[in-house]
Amino acid sequence: MIEALNSAHDVMMARDPDMVVFGEDVGYFGGVFRVTANLQKKYGKTRVFDAPIAEGGIVGAAIGMALYGLKPVAEIQFADYIYPGFDQIFSEAGRIRYRTAGEWSVPMVIRSPYGGGIFGGQTHSQSPEAFFAHMPGIKTVIPSNPYDAKGLLIAAIEDPDPVVFFEPKRIYNGPFEGFYERPVTPWAKHPAAEVPEDYYTVPIGKAAVARAGEAVTILAYGTMVHVAIATAEAEGVDAEVIDLRTIVPVDIAAIETSVKKTGRCVVLHEATRTAGFGAELAALVQERCFYHLEAPVERVTGYDTPYPHSMEWTYFPGPARLGPALRKVLED
């Protein structure tokens, strides 16, 4: 997945001379997760460079660059560090098109590794996507596999509006099904690991059916897509897993089609529960599919605590939490 993301940068930097990449440690070193490796060497240090440790400055400067006419792709080293840039994203990037009635816009991408599962403790594990879903004018994209990661990142770079692009860091090097005690599997054997070298896009705002099924719909994104599929198979449940891929704008047609077919729905995310994006999904399903539902919508999420370091697997909403929820919606 890292190579796919790196390739998206490479393809787009070659195509668009206005694209610039910057962030903490992204230049000479190529990023702490190597997503921007070799880009500085290839495209020069005025197009790929290190930034001071100042997320507000990174986002603010990226906005200024976008206003000039460049296409900045800024990395926030961990999603947990994005908060100093919050004002610039929420009050500025998301609103500039609106407040200038289209006179200015800020096409830019803010990429950030997110989510837990790597023993990152409280400050390297968070899933803050709901904050961004709540912001007018911001699109939020979360890929779940290498093919989508490249295609979605290229689509984000070409998007006329600011896009927050969260990369589930637990699946950078291989799919993760939530069975943490099992050996790590690399991407190589996964069908979505086949990534074309050249340009292609995966559309923003379109979900994918990650596993077709009839009995229950699981709405998920990022790492949780893999957890959903594996849990369904382990439980012997014919679940349909919808990989949302974009949470704003969310693909409501895909959600409705699936839930109306199965009549049951479980919403799954790693982020904290209260006012998480799952609450929005549950509300949408209730508003639009109520008369098709055979059981109340279940939410399976992280707990409303900070992400604890040593108790990572107690916190993580893996098969042990999803399995019973699936059984519950099927029994109701």
Add this chain to the structure above:
Amino acid sequence: MTSKTERRNRPALSLHVPEPDARPGDAVDFSRVVIPAAGSAARPDINVSPAETHPLCYTLVRVLDDEAKAVGPWDPRLDPETLRRMLRDMAMVRIFDERMFRAQRQGKTSFYMKSLGEEAVAVAAAHALDRDDMCFPTYRQQGLLIARDYPLAEMMCQIYSNKGDKLKGRQLPIMYSDREKGFFSISGNLATQYPQAVGWAMASAIKGDSRIAAGWIGDGATAEGDFHNAVTFAGVYRAPVILNVVNNQWAISTFCGIAGGDLTTFAARAVGYGIAGLRVDGNDALAVYAATRWAADRARSNLGPTLIELFTYRVEGHSTSDDPSVYRPLNAGASWPLGDPIARLKAHLIGLGEWDEARHKALEEALGAEVRAAQKEAEKQGTLGSGHYEDVDSMFADVFADLPWHLAEQRDAAKAEKARGK
């Protein structure tokens, strides 16, 4: 570790909370404001190292002396035509402000902010910059638009949020935006424009352009993290940007000491970030022009950013929603030791034999007529009180380039709600 006895003998710690020199009921007191003589500040070559500008951060670059004569190395030696044009623009800002302040009191809009006493800050800078240099202003630099000949009626339509408002009634009055005039949309969230100005300047440098950026911030908002972000980035990448700090002494009711201006100057912050700093008499149009020009020349020569503190005084309240008589002595601005920027430039032109009272009176009358005509024109398109901008479709437009399903649904619901009536 100190012993228990030593500990007992220590004085109790006390917290220092800065206070301004005078409060309501007190006599106006500007005795702590040190005013160096005009012409006394040195003017270094533009390739000076930032550290060498240190002394310039603790003095005041002043050109006009007490007799309104231009003196010293910073005299920009402008031709009378330019001087008259700057005087005209400053006078226009003042007349426009007065008219719009009154329009707010008449209920034609919700809000207005004057720049009384600070007109030189924006107008002289606009004349020192090139027309296509990019400005990232605060809400008190309306002088930039006026100096760049932005139509007054357009400004008024924005203030009225009326049918002619090109921002479609979305922004608080005076939060103008004009791409063509290089005037970036004003944000109500303070300091956000500062790192954006730096980012724009970095982009200009990345592309090998020759245009530079200029940002403005108030003394109060220098305390924001975005100030630190901006000066850090500007210094690190030697961005071609001019970072102006308009120190008008007051952030609503809070004097500049609370922003950290008591024991140092705002200009002095520059040197710590590796940026050249200048502290300038903000009520001296020639000094503002000269400093801006010096900084622009540095930026254009790849010599990096300059931070300019413009030392001035906010003569009026913060906005139409503010009453300064409850936190500072009445009419304090009248005693501001650096005087009035329009009166000083006018006296200078008269001293040169290039202006006189009769011409000034005629100018003011002509500007007044121009403002009234623009107001009449703007009010044809309504005011906030009567005939403001209203269009449900447009309310949902421009959140994104394309309208996603959820906004389309909300728009339809809003239209249905409106159609049902009260």
